[in-house]
Amino acid sequence: MDVNIALVPEAIRLAEVRSARDILAELADLFALVYGLGREDVLEGLEQREALGSTGFGRGIAIPHCRSSAIRRPTLAVLKLDQPVDFKAADAVPVNLVFGLVSPENAGATHLHALAAISRRMRDDAMLGALADAPDAEAIYAVLTNQFLRDAA
8 A cells, every 4th residue: 555544443333323424423533532533623624624525435435534733644444334324425325434534734645645545445346345245343444454455565
């Protein structure tokens, strides 16, 4: 993988949410719990970014993102939703998989490379299928890390 994105198994959650706002709150909770980031700071950053336009990527994927001075490298949290949620994606497909990304505050190119790396992987039908079939957070972690490790080799 061309970008060093932090992801730990605890940052992946199967989630029961019913709105885009709930998704952002769930991500903020996860970033706070797992990575020690300020919940309100992350939530505010994600909400501000969404106010500029939906981060609904398409194909049932959303990539809400923001920046923080509290971290040193791009950091990921993943939600697999129990039911699809409208995220105002360009293709109008409701979201069922969410990749929350928080990058360092001054990481302009690094942040863009991290977003591009995630979006590239989500264009892969085999990857999407494996994630859809993953029954739990542990399986999702295995799919994601196997892909990222293979790309880094």
